[in-house]
Amino acid sequence: MDKLLAAMDANRIEHAMISGIPVAKTWHEDEPKRPRYYAGDDADAYWYSATDTLVAAALKALPPAQRSRFHPFLSGFNPSDKNADALVRQMLELDPGLWQGIGEVFTRHDDLTALIHGDTPRANNEAMKRVYHLAAEYDLPVMLHSNITSKREKNPLYLEEIEEPLRDHPHVRFIWAHAGSSMELHRHQERLDFLYGTLERLLGDYPNLYVDLSWSVLDPYLLDEKGRPDPQWLDLVKRYPERFMLGSDVVGRFDSLGELMHGFDPFLDALPEPLARRVALDNFLDVLPKRVRDTRR
Known part of the structure; x- marks a missing residue:
């Protein structure tokens, strides 16, 4: 946490959503080296509920002024298990007021989907529907990593998996991580040509959709090959000024935090200053539970 706070202070980052990784990588008997990343070898991954306990302990160890800069989200549950909502409820009751999303x-998450034990996790399965009802009950936003397609299909193959929850749970605020894109998708398809049009329609149809603009959206969508802001994406943000927010997507190491976040500077500089501030900070804070928003007033 000290390294994270130092990186935030050095780069004028006032607030951050924080969560654990909901899976752990198996160090398989046949593998001679501990894997550092889920794609490091062919061993499976498994759902890791202790991740929330570790995040909670790290936050509780901070002074109140520093703790208030973090907005913790619960993630350590199996989204294919209909017990998930009961586990989430138990965690919420164990630490009243701690969790904010x-x-x-x-x-759907690149090759990780196939490596995880059990059923294929989907954003529109019965287990997640139960979680969404719980989120509405507690006024919690839900952040989903749901790839819009596979590595080879040049169409929105998995769109229904994200659109069905948006349609069926209008009282839940959904943050779509990386707008359904990922760097792994871009390694196989340099640019998802259907992403802009699909996102434009979804934003118009579903006022409960919010979009996380992480580094996998910055390039190749927000900025062109010369680092100039894309006029289409600037126009989209201007038309939906309350629906976009920045994300770093860094995991466990924070040396690159400043470089990643300052990568958005050309895009933010091309927006009117009040809108740039909304995208950089206020939109995320405004999507949090009402009890959190009220403390800022």
Whole structure:
């Protein structure tokens, strides 16, 4: 936490959503080296509920002034298990007032989907529907990692998995991580040509959709090959000024935090200053539970 706070202070980052990784990588008997990343070898991954306990302990160890800069989301549950909502409820009751959202929930997630024990996690399965009802009950936003397509299909193959929850749970605020894109998708398809049009329609149809603009959206969508802001994406943000927010997507190491976040500077500089501030900070804070928003007034 000290390293994270130092990186935030050095780069004028006032607030941050924080969550654990909901899966752990198996160090398989046949593997001679501990894997550092889920794609490091062919061993499976498994759902890791202790991640929330570790995040909670780290936050509780901070002074109140520092703790208030973090907005913790619960993530350590199996999104294919209909027990998930009961576990989430138990965690919420164990630490009343601590948790401010649910996620990043891993559903469709590159090769990780196939490596996880059990059923394929989907954002529109019965288990997650139960979680969404709980989120509405507690006024919690839900952040979903739900890839819009596979590595080879040049169409929104998995769109229904994110659109069905948006349609069926209008009282839940959904944050779509990376707008359904990922760096792994871009390694196989340099640019998802259907992403802009799909996102434009979804934003118009579903006022409960919010979009996390992480580094996998910055390039190749927000900025062109010369680092100039894309006029289409600038226009989209201007038309939906309350629906976009920045994310770093850093995991466990924070040396690159400043470089990643300052990568958005050309795009933010091309927006009117009040709108740039909304995208950089206020939109995220405004999507949090009402009890959290009220403390800022």
